Amino acid sequence: MLILGIETSCDETAASIIEVQKGKIQVLSNVISSQIKLHAAWGGVVPNLAAREHLKNIFPVLGNAFRKAKIKPADLDLIGVTAGPGLIPALLIGVNAAKTLAYVWKKPLMGIHHIEGHIYANFIGVNPKSQIPNPNKSKSYKLKAKSFNIKFPLLCLVVSGGHTQLVLMKKHLHYQIIGETQDDAAGEAFDKVARILNLGYPGGPSVALRATKFKVQSSKFKVILPRPMINSNDFNFSFSGLKTAVLYETKKHPEMLQKPAYIAALCHEFQKAATEVLIAKTLRAAQKYQPRSILLAGGVSANLELRQKLGAAIKKELSETAYYIPEITYALDNSAMIAAAAFFRRKLSRKKNYSWPAVQAEANLKLSSL
Ligand code: KG4
Numbered sequence: 001m002l003i004l005g006i007e008t009s010c011d012e013t014a015a016s017i018i019e020v021q022k023g024k025i026q027v028l029s030n031v032i033s034s035q036i037k038l039h040a041a042w043g044g045v046v047p048n049l050a051a052r053e054h055l056k057n058i059f060p061v062l063g064n065a066f067r068k069a070k071i072k073p074a075d076l077d078l079i080g081v082t083a084g085p086g087l088i089p090a091l092l093i094g095v096n097a098a099k100t101l102a103y104v105w106k107k108p109l110m111g112i113h114h115i116e117g118h119i120y121a122n123f124i125g126v127n128p129k130s131q132i133p134n135p136n137k138s139k140s141y142k143l144k145a146k147s148f149n150i151k152f153p154l155l156c157l158v159v160s161g162g163h164t165q166l167v168l169m170k171k172h173l174h175y176q177i178i179g180e181t182q183d184d185a186a187g188e189a190f191d192k193v194a195r196i197l198n199l200g201y202p203g204g205p206s207v208a209l210r211a212t213k214f215k216v217q218s219s220k221f222k223v224i225l226p227r228p229m230i231n232s233n234d235f236n237f238s239f240s241g242l243k244t245a246v247l248y249e250t251k252k253h254p255e256m257l258q259k260p261a262y263i264a265a266l267c268h269e270f271q272k273a274a275t276e277v278l279i280a281k282t283l284r285a286a287q288k289y290q291p292r293s294i295l296l297a298g299g300v301s302a303n304l305e306l307r308q309k310l311g312a313a314i315k316k317e318l319s320e321t322a323y324y325i326p327e328i329t330y331a332l333d334n335s336a337m338i339a340a341a342a343f344f345r346r347k348l349s350r351k352k353n354y355s356w357p358a359v360q361a362e363a364n365l366k367l368s369s370l
């Protein structure tokens with residue numbers, strides 16, 4: 001089965017073609033045109049600027065996706081497009097392009113929830129040679145080669161710029177949100193901390209990079225930040241207070257903002273506080289719900305500290321539970337994940353006729369079970 005995926009919910013224009021065969025997803029092309037440089041000047045994504053860029057890029061990106069995959073539109077079995085949530089002017093470009101193509105090419109079209117895509121990025125086959133560097137050791141550790149045999153029930157920690165949720169899935173496409181952030185998303189907190197520290201946009205990668213420069217033994221800076229809600233009796237999160245604690249810390253020592261070693265200590269402690277809370281809640285939820293697999297999903301799942309520490313904690317405390325993380329390319333916004341989610345919806349839904357008029361862009365689309 002050949003599926004085209006399209007994603008334009010934020011600041012990446014993306015088109016991919018995947019082939020699904022014998023229980024494995026192979027990504028034939030994964031083209032992403034990033035607008036990061038354009039939005040960096042504004043310190044965040046400007047919706048109408050994003051839409052203008054998507055409009056400019058969507059057809060060249062689609063053309064590249066077909067060229068790289070070496071297939072023709074007639075070969076496609078399905079088109080999947082991100083229908084929401086996201087920035088409405090940005091979503092509309094992808095959705096309208098997809099509807100036009102589905103109409104002209106007479107192909108079924110499916111609107112996909114962006115977070116469903118992030119979760120299904122874990123089902124994309126992995127290049128067995130690909131390795132993720134372990135930030136704490138000189139050795140690398142291998143991602144498990146994946147196919148559809150991820151065992152249910154599964155628990156997925158979703159961490160992106162707009163979402164932080166613990167999602168329990170008893171079977172494919174069935175979602176129970178057992179906990180979520182009460183204020184800022186984890187990625188949003190990384191972005192806001194980067195802004196406070198003048199590290200640029202997007203904040204996650206730059207905070208993570210500064211954190212690696214922190215030297216535990218030799219640093220003369222000792223920063224201590226709170227671990228919000230770490231002991232609360234639920235599976236919810238809160239990151240707004242943690243970000244504010246960073247702000248207060250910098251107000252105490254404004255002159256130190258010029259010192260790279262201080263910035264490194266602050267980023268290290270912030271990242272440690274955020275990941276410790278995420279990991280503690282995930283483990284506690286796993287102890288209660290006893291999933292057979294734990295998955296990590298969303299842009300913040302590209303964070304090496306989180307990938308590594310969550311893996312180590314699961315190995316230590318839940319040795320029977322399998323741990324899956326998406327390859328970095330599929331952790332950040334991409335359209336292969338949208339095509340992968342479309343495959344499962346198409347395969348498992350009784351409804352077979354997906355025609356283009358049913359697909360609508362929706363800024364606040366809710367994650368809905370099959
Ligand atoms: O999933 P994503 O690409 O877009 C949304 O759906 O929101 O996630 C983007 C978020 C941003 O907040 C970005 O700062 C964060 O993911 N991020 C990271 C890292 N890479 C991206 N956060 C921490 N560490 C990273 N390495």
Ligand code: ZN
Nearest residue numbers: 160298299333
């Ligand atoms: Zn995303």
